[in-house]
Amino acid sequence: MAVAAEIGGRDARVIGLVGAGHFLSHFYIFLLPPLFPVLKEAFGVSYVELGLIVTVFNVTSGLTQAPAGFLVDRFGAATLLIGGLLLEAVAYFGMGAFGSYTAVLVLAGVAGIANSVYHPADYAILSAAVREERIGRAFSLHTFAGFLGNAATPALVVGVAALASWQTALMLAGLFGLVCAGLMIANRDVMDVQPRERRTAAAGSAGGAGGLALLLSFPIVMCFLFYVALAMSQSGLSSFAPTAFVQLYGVSVAEAGMLLTVFATGNAIGILAGGQIADRTTRHELVAIAGFIATAGLMLVIAWVALPVALLVGLLAVAGVLYGLIMPSRDMLVRAVTPPGAMGKVFGFVSTGLNVGAAITPAAIGWVMDQGQPSLLFVVSAAFMMVAILTVIGARAGR
DSSP states (O other): OHHHHHHHHHHHHHHHHHHHHHHHHHHHHTSSGGGHHHHHHHHTOOHHHHHHHHHHHHHHHHHHHHHHHHHHHHHOHHHHHHHHHHHHHHHHHHHHHHOSHHHHHHHHHHHHHHHTTHHHHHHHHHHHHSOGGGHHHHHHHHHHHHHHHHHHHHHHHHHHHHHSOHHHHHHHHHHHHHHHHHHHHHTHHHHOOSOHHHHHHHHHHHSHHHHHHHHTSHHHHHHHHHHHHHHHHHHHHHHHHHHHHHHHHOOOHHHHHHHHHHHHHHHHHHHHHHHHHHTTOSOHHHHHHHHHHHHHHHHHHHHHSOOOHHHHHHHHHHHHHHHHHHHHHHHHHHHHTOOTTOHHHHHHHHHHHHHHHHHHHHHHHHHHHHTTOTHHHHHHHHHHHHHHHHHHHHHHHHO
8 A cells, every 4th residue: 555655646746747847838838929019019029020939939849849859768858858948947037037029039949949848758757657547647637737838828927017027927937947947856756767778778779760760650650640630620720719709600709709718628628537538448549539520520510500609608618528538548549659768759759740730720721711701610620630530540550
């Protein structure tokens, strides 16, 4: 009993530390946009120039995520995670300390590089450190922590900026990261899950050209395309669903925003429930396929049926839960096709698919919306869910 409690406590420490890092990862991703109205006045720049800051962050993060995965497998996930968090925290503290547009733009690129380490490092640590019977819940809590980071950022950063200044808000955000990194260093014993000898062996067997061959293997490519399709099914909804609700259902802008919040809240609940399911089955592809089919069906109902608003709220809540159920099984599917010692590079590579999908979709869906066809937003989202099912089947067969 004492041994089990000790192991359980270790799992909780690992999940808590990695979850805190993932919370900050998403917190930092969404830190600057809520401050754009203030920064526009402070810097005297256009919204295009402010948008360039976000572009620089996302481009540097997307380009370096796969290389970060190789570094995770070579030097250890804990080392890369702590180093990335320290670098990103210093970057945001520097934005507030220097207080110029040029400094923010340059340091956004630095922050993007630092942010690239989280997915490969997090999944490598969780997969190696957490007991097998808890790994699905560990993945779900990891995803949920990132969701909380998204939700918490606007209120916190705008609140601090209103009480003090935008510079104070950014410097405090940097200090939060330094504190979190300090906690990770203090608990390095539970996070350093890959001894040096194993890292060296893994690097020799799965690094370089061998590692590239692994990433280009059929099941890993299918997982990458799975992440792309997943992002494409979601990013259009995140960007344009409120506009579509206004046009299709005649609700106000505020009500439309609330409808998207209903979907997002259901998504969060589904992520937590999905972790429980993931730990109780080995057929993760069936969970993903069922979730996609059910969610896609509801998207088509929303697109083609004139629903009362009260019923629309209910359908969006159910759709959010069903979509959230997929997320832990998504991660378990990738884990199932990844050989030992390659978790960092594989998750770094497939997670880049999220950047690719999120980069492609908004402009394409924006064109659809410009054609005066808001219902197509939900049809296209459902179509990408069907594409995702094909990639899940391919990954399972390729395994």
